[in-house]
Structures are given as C-alpha cells and as structure tokens.
Amino acid sequence: MEFTGTQAYLTNPALEAAVRCSLVLEKPLLVRGEPGTGKTLLAEAVAEALGMPLITWHVKSTTRAQEGLYHYDTVQRLYDSRFGDHDVRDIREYIHMGALGQAFQSPERVVLLIDEIDKADIEFPNDLLHELDRMRFTVMETGDEVAAAHRPVVVITSNAEKELPDAFLRRCIFHYIDFPDRELMARIVEVHHPGLDRDLMNQALTAFFAVRGMDRIRKPPSTSELVDWIAMLQTAGETEVDLGENMPFLGTLLKKEQDIEAFRTRSTRRY
Amino acid sequence: MFFQGLLYRLREQDVSVGITEALALAAALKAGAHDDTVRGFYYAARATMIHHEGHLDAFDRAFLAEYGNLDWDTSLTEQLREWLDEQNVRMSESSEEPPDLAELLEMFEQRKAEQTERHDGGPYWIGTGGKSPLGQGGVAAAGLSTGSSGGGRAAVRIADARSYRPYRSDVTLDIRQMEVALRRLRAFVREGAQVELDIEATIDETARNAGEIEVVTRPPSKPNTHVILMIDVGGSMFPYTTLMSQLFSATKKATHFKELRTYYFHNCVYGKVYGTERFTEPTWVHDLLRECGPHYKLIMVGDAFMAPYELGQSGPWSATDASRVPGIQWLQILADHFRDSCWLNPEPLSRWNGSTIEDIGRVFEMFPLTTEGLTEAMAHLNRGTPQRR
Structure with a gap:
C-alpha cells in the first residue's frame, strides 16, 4: 500500500x-x-x-x-x-x-x-x-x-x-x-484553474501572500479563499490586480470587517 | 537502536519522547516506512516521535545535532541572541552554591570565548534552560541572564537558593491544563423546554400505567455557572503577558459557563472597570454589582503588587463622591458582594510577604497562578463559604 x-x-x-x-x-x-x-x-x-x-x-x-x-x-x-x-x-x-x-x-x-x-x-x-x-x-x-x-x-x-x-x-x-509556499500554491491553483493566465496567477499570488503577510490581519486568507478569489477575478475578466485600496473582490479574501478595515488603512498610509 | 541519541537529544529539549515513540519508530523502520533513505528516516522519525507542531523545531535541531554538521560561521553574539530568543527550556533543579556577580561575569566572558556552538540544557555552556548559571530560562540558584525579559526582573538575582522551585510547574502550565482546572467550576441546572426524554421516569410511569406508554420528558441540563474575570493589565503585569493570554483563552474556550464577563483594571480597582485592555468601555463597579448578583463567581487576576498609596488612596478620578474611596475598599466591596471570589497571582510565592500582596491577600483568598494554585482556587470557589480573616 x-x-x-x-x-x-x-x-x-x-x-x-x-x-x-x-x-x-x-x-x-x-x-x-x-x-x-x-x-x-x-x-x-x-x-x-x-x-x-x-x-x-x-x-x-x-x-x-x-x-x-x-x-x-x-x-x-x-x-x-x-x-x-x-x-x-x-x-x-x-x-x-x-x-x-x-x-x-x-x-x-x-x-x-x-x-x-x-x-x-x-x-x-x-x-x-x-x-x-x-x-x-x-x-x-x-x-x-x-x-x-x-x-x-x-x-x-x-x-x-x-x-x-x-x-x-x-x-x-x-x-x-504547513501552509503551502508560493511554488506549491501555484501548483494547487493550477489544479483548480487549469490554463490560468501566467501573468494573472503571478499577480494574484503576490497579492495573496502580501495580504497574508500583513500582521494586523486577524483571519488571514487560506487556500480556498485564494481559489475562490481567482475564480472571481476570471469571471470579472480582471487582468490587473491592484494591491492598493482598489483591490478587486477584497471581500472574497478577507472575511472579517476589521481585517478589511486594517487592509484599507494600511493601503492609504502606504500610497 | 541507532536512534537512541536522537531520543535523548529530544528529551534534553524537553520533548517528552519515550518507549512508545522508540518502539513506534523501530516498527516503522522494520516495515520499511523510511524507504531506506536518510530523508525518509527523517520524516518517519518525525512522524512517530513528534506530536505537536511546537516541537518540530526542537526535532530539527536534535536531528541536526545528532546526525548532521552545521555551519555556524555567523557572529557568535548574533547567534547567541538568536538561540536564546528561540526557546525557553523547562527549568531543572540545581543544588550548586550561587556564585557572585563578579565571578559570573568573568565566567560568562571566558565561556563565550570558548563556546562555538549553541547550547540548550546542560550544566556548563551558555544557552537556554539547563543548570549553567549563564544563559536564559535556567535554574542555577543565581545567574546571569543574557536576554532581557522585561522590567528588570529577570536580570542578575542573587536570591535564596531554590527560590524558583515552586514556579517549576508554572512553566508547563499550558492552556489545556488551565481548561481542565476551570472545568471544576461546572454546575448544571435543568431549565427550558421539555425536550429531553427521561428514560427512567418513562419506564416508571409506563409500568404504573399497566404497560400503556407514558412518555416523560424533562428540560435539558444546561451550564449554570456565572463567572466574572477581572484582569490586571497594569505595567507590572507585563512580564506575565503570555501567561495572561493563555488564561484568557482557556477561560474563553470554557463552554461550561453560562455567562462569562471579562473586565480589566490597572493595578487596582477604583470605581470603574473596563471592557477592553485599552481601558475603553468603562463600567461602574456599582452598576456591575447591581447587574450581577452574589451568585456570580469572581476571579481576580493580578500581581497585587503596587505602591502602598495606590491601595490606600482614592483613584485619580476623584471628581465624584463615589470614587473618593481608596483602592483597598473597592476590593473589599467586591469581595463582600460576591459569595465566591478568589485572587490568582502570577508572582512566585516567595514574593508575597511584606508588600501590598499581603494586604490584598487579607481581602481575597489568594492563590498562585500555577496548575495546583488554579485547581485549589477553583475548589475554593466551589466550596461556597469564603474564608475571610
């Protein structure tokens, strides 16, 4: 076996x-x-x-x-x-x-x-x-x-x-x-979204790990959120993922109101 | 058994592996679960010997120390700091005579010059845990700490030998043990809709009814303990932050309380307690006492250590009459109102005498915040007869 x-x-x-x-x-x-x-x-x-x-x-x-x-x-x-x-x-x-x-x-x-x-x-x-x-x-x-x-x-x-x-x-x-690293995550995404545009994948992963890396986020997004988020991006025909305040479908990645708030305040401070 | 060394290296780091793990690994190897590779052996050993992700790092270090060579060519000072930050190993006992400060410093410099690799546990080198007087988290009767852990409390201390002894179990006090201790506060009452089938009574009634079924129902049993937790988040409590957050999450997780209210105060209670650690959402103590009857069980948590005037004088908010009451009286008001109350103190017992801790200890029955202390405190809360002097 x-x-x-x-x-x-x-x-x-x-x-x-x-x-x-x-x-x-x-x-x-x-x-x-x-x-x-x-x-x-x-x-x-x-x-x-x-x-x-x-x-x-x-x-x-x-x-x-x-x-x-x-x-x-x-x-x-x-x-x-x-x-x-x-x-x-x-x-x-x-x-x-x-x-x-x-x-x-x-x-x-x-x-x-x-x-x-x-x-x-x-x-x-x-x-x-x-x-x-x-x-x-x-x-x-x-x-x-x-x-x-x-x-x-x-x-x-x-x-x-x-x-x-x-x-x-x-x-x-x-x-x-362990939480998947970027490389494994790319393979996992590939399984769920075969033939996903390289560029979009890279941008989405960068954004995803950036959000996870923020220390004020209380419930960091996990694999399933990422997979859903990419599905949303694809459906909406997004090609650019803006890491700033206008990040599309933020609610798919972050489920807690405080987290979205934390993300927003951090964005404004940075940009 | 060629992995014996690994076993003992893990034990040195306080990962409790024993015969069960050794046999499991042996059986796994016998069955060829390691694929005959070192890599496979590493994974098989890890899966059988480690039971908690918190020990994975310890396993890696034990494995490297036992089987591999490491390249430690970074600066020793940097390395030392890193090692010491990484982990605090459980204290073990020491019976040596305490050396004095000058000797210690000399020893430290000398050994720093000799030492080339990291060290945890053991009686000689600088590192975490262990019995050497040099390093962090150790138990030599007196020693030199190479990292700081807040408030100048962990630096050189030439105290009575063994003064840390009662503290030993405190190090291993984890959330689970706290939860188990808190379970002693369970009490149930049957109330609500009659949705549960009372089998005994049903059989009884059916028999009385000459075999015609008579279904008897009763309300389900529900937890009936009301708890108020008041936590001191004053500056002197800073060293106990981790312990406090553990206690807090253990209490939060306790599903057997009907109601749990958590409040915060700074050093001592004066008129108001607060809903958050940042002292917002204030609640007047008098309002609280109106809302919560004497049947609530009050658990105070704090070091009870403050300047005597903080206890004897009224708080800084003396604008109203209600707050022109000294701190100690506020505590007395709380203690008098609730039938069952206790005070949990994270300070080691050796420091309780001759300070405000003693004064507050006369108001509240005080218990050390250790496994045994917590268990005793819960038993005290259940007795229902506060023993006040």
Whole structure:
C-alpha cells in the first residue's frame, strides 16, 4: 500500500511518510494545520488512492464519544411495542452503529475520518482512546462485541488552535500541514484553474501572500479563499490586480470587517 | 537502536519522547516506512516521535545535532541572541552554591570565548534552560541572564537558593491544563423546554400505567455557572503577558459557563472597570454589582503588587463622591458582594510577604497562578463559604 497523492491532491515526502507510518503501524494519523490547508481533503485523497471506502464522522461541540460507537433507539422501541407492528423482542433491531461502529463492521478495510476532533468537549479524545487502540467495543445492551475485522485507516483532523490530551497524542502519528509556499500554491491553483493566465496567477499570488503577510490581519486568507478569489477575478475578466485600496473582490479574501478595515488603512498610509 | 541519541537529544529539549515513540519508530523502520533513505528516516522519525507542531523545531535541531554538521560561521553574539530568543527550556533543579556577580561575569566572558556552538540544557555552556548559571530560562540558584525579559526582573538575582522551585510547574502550565482546572467550576441546572426524554421516569410511569406508554420528558441540563474575570493589565503585569493570554483563552474556550464577563483594571480597582485592555468601555463597579448578583463567581487576576498609596488612596478620578474611596475598599466591596471570589497571582510565592500582596491577600483568598494554585482556587470557589480573616 502506497500513498503518493491523487491527481487533485498534491502531497510532499513528509506527508507521504506520515501516511506510510500510519498504515504500517496501524495507528491513527493526526493531521493538524491552519484552516484551509486541506486536512479533510487528505482523508478523501487517501481513500481514493488506496481504493477504500470513506466513512466520515463530523465532530461537533455537542458530540459525545458514545455516538461514534452506536446508538440505542429506545424511543422507537417503546413506540413499536405500543403499536405492535414490529418484533420488539430483538433489541439488536434498535441498535444503530455510529461511524466507528460502521468502520469496524465493514467487510473491507475502510478509511475512517474523524473530522475536527477539537470541536468537541475537552475530554472527548480520551473517551475514544480504548476503542481506537483495540479497535473493538461492546454493545452494553446486548453484550455483543463489535470488533474490527480489518483495522480501519483512521485519519483525525484538528485545528492548530486547540490542544489535545497527551495520552491521545502519544497514540497517533502526527503530521502538521504547513501552509503551502508560493511554488506549491501555484501548483494547487493550477489544479483548480487549469490554463490560468501566467501573468494573472503571478499577480494574484503576490497579492495573496502580501495580504497574508500583513500582521494586523486577524483571519488571514487560506487556500480556498485564494481559489475562490481567482475564480472571481476570471469571471470579472480582471487582468490587473491592484494591491492598493482598489483591490478587486477584497471581500472574497478577507472575511472579517476589521481585517478589511486594517487592509484599507494600511493601503492609504502606504500610497 | 541507532536512534537512541536522537531520543535523548529530544528529551534534553524537553520533548517528552519515550518507549512508545522508540518502539513506534523501530516498527516503522522494520516495515520499511523510511524507504531506506536518510530523508525518509527523517520524516518517519518525525512522524512517530513528534506530536505537536511546537516541537518540530526542537526535532530539527536534535536531528541536526545528532546526525548532521552545521555551519555556524555567523557572529557568535548574533547567534547567541538568536538561540536564546528561540526557546525557553523547562527549568531543572540545581543544588550548586550561587556564585557572585563578579565571578559570573568573568565566567560568562571566558565561556563565550570558548563556546562555538549553541547550547540548550546542560550544566556548563551558555544557552537556554539547563543548570549553567549563564544563559536564559535556567535554574542555577543565581545567574546571569543574557536576554532581557522585561522590567528588570529577570536580570542578575542573587536570591535564596531554590527560590524558583515552586514556579517549576508554572512553566508547563499550558492552556489545556488551565481548561481542565476551570472545568471544576461546572454546575448544571435543568431549565427550558421539555425536550429531553427521561428514560427512567418513562419506564416508571409506563409500568404504573399497566404497560400503556407514558412518555416523560424533562428540560435539558444546561451550564449554570456565572463567572466574572477581572484582569490586571497594569505595567507590572507585563512580564506575565503570555501567561495572561493563555488564561484568557482557556477561560474563553470554557463552554461550561453560562455567562462569562471579562473586565480589566490597572493595578487596582477604583470605581470603574473596563471592557477592553485599552481601558475603553468603562463600567461602574456599582452598576456591575447591581447587574450581577452574589451568585456570580469572581476571579481576580493580578500581581497585587503596587505602591502602598495606590491601595490606600482614592483613584485619580476623584471628581465624584463615589470614587473618593481608596483602592483597598473597592476590593473589599467586591469581595463582600460576591459569595465566591478568589485572587490568582502570577508572582512566585516567595514574593508575597511584606508588600501590598499581603494586604490584598487579607481581602481575597489568594492563590498562585500555577496548575495546583488554579485547581485549589477553583475548589475554593466551589466550596461556597469564603474564608475571610
């Protein structure tokens, strides 16, 4: 099994080595990095490259570890028992697998993406330690054990801003996605906008990195903003990118009002 | 195990790698994850041993030191400054007798002449961390600091040996540990619409109802802690800027508070507190007390260190009667109003005696801003019985 990226997902040796380690050691791959650096896309690319199905678990602030394992639908069972159109004796009918459960039960090896793990409660990663280590859990209501026939390839993403517990970190292969440099960014843009005018690309990249480099910008634009921005430039038929006050479609790059303000005041001071 | 050296070099830099990491790397190498190249080994070792982007730089340095030669032909002074700026390594203990200033200076010059490469940790060279009395962030009982970290507080200090000891855990106090400590303030109450199914009660009622289903619902449980955080952003707090911003973000992230109000003050509270660090958006303390009942938990954060007159006299805004009240009384008003309050102090315990810290400590129960201190303070807030002398 070898991961070298896909047509749409460009990698580098560091990322490839991290994925390789994660595969051979059968440990979860923890991917951190700024928003918009393609953490979630990585899991999709790994699944595509290895030809495995992808199961995604989007973590939210209210998500609890148990939801990833299974859910026992008590209400449905109560309801059915009342109207009697279902056999309620079999509790298994009312156990629904969560993302982790589905990944374990899958007849083939799958890629399991636990997306934005830092969104949940601070103890959440610790609650999953055992299940991710052993790749098995027990359904309390039935005593059934759900064990992975094939250990899933686990990819976990987290934003760089929040800390995860040490015990959890120690069990993961870690990769930090650096923000792409100009050269890689040009290749990424090329993937999204094939045949983009060289001149426009250069100007857009210069403007983009200049905006990112301003220290008063609180939410610097990321790859997705750049890709959108170039799409806007193309649609509008812009050929010149003015870095000054009249920078076109500034709102596509900067999403915060203060940032736009900061950009403007800096422009007037400079020009 | 040829990478043992790398392991210990990482540990020297306070990156906690151990058996788990060593075994993982060994297994990765055995499986050929490194492609039989040095480059591959570098990436495989990094992926298995490092768990945080903050340690990547340490890994690079450990790797270079262990396996590669570096060209250090820039000016030593420049290099030193750079090294020292880069990182502060955790303090370790020292039991040596403190040398005096003249000896130190002499040692510094002498070693500067000898030293040709950067150094972190260890008992001899100039660098960050370590037990040598020369360099930054170290723990020799007395020493010479080569960088400055504000307010003349970190320069030569010939203090009691081990005076930094209680401070040790402070260095590792990170946001996560703060968050965990703050979680102790959790309290829940059930309120709002009845949207949650109460399974126990439903079963109970259904049984009573001879099997006919009787669904019982209840309101969801919601966090019920109200917290007021007041932060001193006076000049003497400057050395603790990083610590303060960590505490602030940990508190902001705490989702288990129903309400969190943050105010700022300068050295001491006089009549008004402010909504921003730049002292705009003022709020009169009396208005605040009207809005917030005694059930709010008050956390004061500051070094409580000021000139005695700042505490004993009224503030500079004596235009109205309300503000002709000395600082200490304002603090007393706050402490009396709220059932639970505490004061977190980033100053090391050794400096608490015989200053305004002691005076304020009589008004507020004071805790050091360390992991243990924060935990104790939260426990104190939960007790609900302020012990005031």
